[in-house]
Amino acid sequence: MKTLKFAVLPGDYIGPEVMSVALDVLKAATEPAGIKLDYTEAHVGGAGIDNEGKALPDSTVKICEEADAILFGSIGGPKWENLPPAEQPERAALLPIRKHFSLFANLRPGLLYQELTDASPLKTERIPEGIDMVCVRELTGGIYFGPKHTKTLEDGDIQATDEMVYKKSEIERILDVAIATAKTRGNKICSVDKANVLTTSVLWRETATEYVAKHAPEIELTHMYVDNAAMQMARDPNQFDVIVTENMFGDIISDEMGIVCGSLGMLSSASLGTGKNSLDLPFGLYEPSGGTAPDIAGKGIANPCAQILSAALMLRHSFGENEIAEKIENAVKQAVMDDKRTGDIAFGKPSIGTKEMAAAIIERL
Amino acid sequence: MKTLKFAVLPGDYIGPEVMSVALDVLKAATEPAGIKLDYTEAHVGGAGIDNEGKALPDSTVKICEEADAILFGSIGGPKWENLPPAEQPERAALLPIRKHFSLFANLRPGLLYQELTDASPLKTERIPEGIDMVCVRELTGGIYFGPKHTKTLEDGDIQATDEMVYKKSEIERILDVAIATAKTRGNKICSVDKANVLTTSVLWRETATEYVAKHAPEIELTHMYVDNAAMQMARDPNQFDVIVTENMFGDIISDEMGIVCGSLGMLSSASLGTGKNSLDLPFGLYEPSGGTAPDIAGKGIANPCAQILSAALMLRHSFGENEIAEKIENAVKQAVMDDKRTGDIAFGKPSIGTKEMAAAIIERL
Ligand SMILES: CC(C)[C@H](C(=O)O)[C@@H](O)C(=O)O
Numbered sequence: 070m071k072t073l074k075f076a077v078l079p080g081d082y083i084g085p086e087v088m089s090v091a092l093d094v095l096k097a098a099t100e101p102a103g104i105k106l107d108y109t110e111a112h113v114g115g116a117g118i119d120n121e122g123k124a125l126p127d128s129t130v131k132i133c134e135e136a137d138a139i140l141f142g143s144i145g146g147p148k149w150e151n152l153p154p155a156e157q158p159e160r161a162a163l164l165p166i167r168k169h170f171s172l173f174a175n176l177r178p179g180l181l182y183q184e185l186t187d188a189s190p191l192k193t194e195r196i197p198e199g200i201d202m203v204c205v206r207e208l209t210g211g212i213y214f215g216p217k218h219t220k221t222l223e224d225g226d227i228q229a230t231d232e233m234v235y236k237k238s239e240i241e242r243i244l245d246v247a248i249a250t251a252k253t254r255g256n257k258i259c260s261v262d263k264a265n266v267l268t269t270s271v272l273w274r275e276t277a278t279e280y281v282a283k284h285a286p287e288i289e290l291t292h293m294y295v296d297n298a299a300m301q302m303a304r305d306p307n308q309f310d311v312i313v314t315e316n317m318f319g320d321i322i323s324d325e326m327g328i329v330c331g332s333l334g335m336l337s338s339a340s341l342g343t344g345k346n347s348l349d350l351p352f353g354l355y356e357p358s359g360g361t362a363p364d365i366a367g368k369g370i371a372n373p374c375a376q377i378l379s380a381a382l383m384l385r386h387s388f389g390e391n392e393i394a395e396k397i398e399n400a401v402k403q404a405v406m407d408d409k410r411t412g413d414i415a416f417g418k419p420s421i422g423t424k425e426m427a428a429a430i431i432e433r434l
Numbered sequence: 435m436k437t438l439k440f441a442v443l444p445g446d447y448i449g450p451e452v453m454s455v456a457l458d459v460l461k462a463a464t465e466p467a468g469i470k471l472d473y474t475e476a477h478v479g480g481a482g483i484d485n486e487g488k489a490l491p492d493s494t495v496k497i498c499e500e501a502d503a504i505l506f507g508s509i510g511g512p513k514w515e516n517l518p519p520a521e522q523p524e525r526a527a528l529l530p531i532r533k534h535f536s537l538f539a540n541l542r543p544g545l546l547y548q549e550l551t552d553a554s555p556l557k558t559e560r561i562p563e564g565i566d567m568v569c570v571r572e573l574t575g576g577i578y579f580g581p582k583h584t585k586t587l588e589d590g591d592i593q594a595t596d597e598m599v600y601k602k603s604e605i606e607r608i609l610d611v612a613i614a615t616a617k618t619r620g621n622k623i624c625s626v627d628k629a630n631v632l633t634t635s636v637l638w639r640e641t642a643t644e645y646v647a648k649h650a651p652e653i654e655l656t657h658m659y660v661d662n663a664a665m666q667m668a669r670d671p672n673q674f675d676v677i678v679t680e681n682m683f684g685d686i687i688s689d690e691m692g693i694v695c696g697s698l699g700m701l702s703s704a705s706l707g708t709g710k711n712s713l714d715l716p717f718g719l720y721e722p723s724g725g726t727a728p729d730i731a732g733k734g735i736a737n738p739c740a741q742i743l744s745a746a747l748m749l750r751h752s753f754g755e756n757e758i759a760e761k762i763e764n765a766v767k768q769a770v771m772d773d774k775r776t777g778d779i780a781f782g783k784p785s786i787g788t789k790e791m792a793a794a795i796i797e798r799l
């Protein structure tokens with residue numbers, strides 16, 4: 070009997086509620102295939118700070134190390150808002166965990182079903198069939214992890230510096246992920262940079278051009294400046310198929326993509342590591358793109374789809390269970406099409422709770 | 435008789451067409467007040483490369499130095515697209531001119547008239563009364579002008595670095611501009627940074643908090659992470675009044691703001707220098723936010739409003755002619771409301787050409 074060994078980090082506010090039903094869906098989807106779930110729960114984020122004094126407790130890291138993947142919940146919220154920015158749960162948990170497990174590739178599907186175009190801030194005529202793209206963000210390099218310093222100058226002024234650093238090899242490995250993603254889709258990659266200003270972007274652009282030509286000449290590679298990409302994303306997101314970009318630009322552009330896709334409650338993400346797990350597949354962290362929705366926490370009405378779709382991504386990337394992943398994705402879509410919807414995506418139609426939503430998805434597996 | 439001495443850099447493609455009628459409007463607006471225009475034209479951008487071998491020719495710099503302000507046209511386009519990114523006209527003209535004249539403060543009004551909400555990609559119900567905000571971008575610091583280097587590592591890998599550098603004094607002077615702008619509007623500033631990751635942003639946030647509390651306690655200051663700002667801009671732009679942010683974030687967020695405001699043909703900008711001109715007012719560069727629209731160049735149908743509104747900003751900031759500036763701004767708005775519109779903002783209504791548009795504005799001064 071195949072066993073899936075993963076860590077479950079439910080997180081804060083709505084985190085545990087949606088995690089709980091996501092595990093139900095995962096169980097229902099894998100059981101018929103004779104697959105067993107073997108997971109251990111651990112604190113992270115605000116729950117980590119409150120229970121163990123640290124957003125990413127050592128005990129949590131240990132549990133993750135012993136697993137083949139991490140199913141991660143949303144973290145943070147008003148309770149910890151007055152902490153200094155660098156100590157806030159999201160930042161204090163996510164940056165170290167990315168670094169520790171070399172989670173260098175963040176994949177965010179930008180998916181909006183045609184049935185949900187009302188959820189997008191964009192005029193419906195701009196996205197008549199919804200949105201379907203993927204953003205591939207480099208996640209362990211660039212200005213996030215480069216050297217930082219602050220000093221007092223002779224004249225008393227204070228000067229701060231952050232270094233954006235990229236190696237060619239780091240760019241090549243994220244291109245590999247973008248290429249693999251593009252091959253499962255339209256064979257189109259748009260590389261986003263600021264090569265007219267940044268040296269790192271010049272290296273990025275040259276490397277992309279050279280590497281794609283050499284390793285995947287069938288792929289159509291284009292380049293776009295990040296300022297233009299921010300415009301194009303809000304103007305016509307469907308011009309993109311796969312975007313690949315560096316850490317900071319990816320942070321901004323993928324969040325813009327998220328909002329343009331309407332409900333954050335539907336958006337999942339995968340952060341893949343350089344390391345292989347015990348199945349010789351990429352170790353990865355899988356999490357919803359949206360936040361912890363403190364205003365509705367505990368009410369049983371949060372949208373669990375993002376967490377459920379993140380579990381599907383885990384099945385695909387870290388456990389090689391493509392078929393079951395697709396089954397879950399189709400069931401989520403079918404439920405929404407059948408008007409089984411939580412409040413955030415109901416648009417005047419009757420809405421259902423978190424558990425009912427999960428049940429509707431399980432019925433459609 | 436008061437004389438306005440400025441340099442006119444018409445730029446490329448539609449640049450000269452819209453510049454020519456903008457000068458007509460400027461003349462018509464200032465003449466009744468007994469004001470004379472004294473301007474000298476010079477090449478810049480592609481025209482600079484083609485005529486003098488340089489995107490920013492020395493002779494052009496000299497003409498600008500002798501003036502009290504620069505009225506600048508859009509530059510760049512397909513003709514120079516195959517040049518390396520760093521040599522493309524926009525980049526090769528704008529970065530040196532900003533540095534040379536210490537144009538540290540870029541002001542971009544994000545203005546969408548209620549009559550033009552069709553032009554925005556956003557659903558009309560999100561912006562029922564149009565959009566009205568201002569983005570204040572720091573323009574001579576940060577990663578644009580910090581040290582850059584590339585080196586080959588021992589293992590043969592290549593590594594590139596760009597340094598983002600900010601001094602407290604640079605942050606304070608851009609805050610001064612944001613404060614002055616906020617005082618003419620709703621007394622609200624949103625400072626955009628990435629203080630959970632960047633040291634420069636920590637300095638930015640601390641300086642903003644301290645400086646506004648000390649020098650303009652009546653202003654309501656909020657802080658937002660740049661990734662969230664990219665979401666909020668596409669979700670609900672009117673939550674912003676004045677945004678202040680560093681160079682790179684401002685590049686991205688202000689372009690997103692531009693597209694959200696619909697027609698780029700309506701958007702102007704001012705880049706103010708640290709230096710004072712002969713009138714003891716800020717030396718500045720005034721330019722449309724949109725591009726050179728090569729597809730319609732020479733057809734006499736380009737929207738001249740962005741260039742005309744840039745001229746109005748010049749009157750206000752570098753010549754202290756607030757009343758005439760407002761007169762022009764009102765005339766542009768009135769013309770659009772009276773359905774005098776170029777093709778880009780006509781939306782099915784009959785459209786008029788560049789010259790007719792300018793004439794309609796002059797009639798309404
Ligand atoms: C919390 C923060 C450090 C993080 C980032 O900037 O990467 C978040 O915004 C994200 O995108 O996951």
Ligand SMILES: CC(C)[C@H](C(=O)O)[C@@H](O)C(=O)O
Nearest residue numbers: 265266296524525528529685
């Ligand atoms: C051309 C480029 C260097 C420039 C910038 O990034 O500042 C442009 O995008 C702008 O915003 O004026």
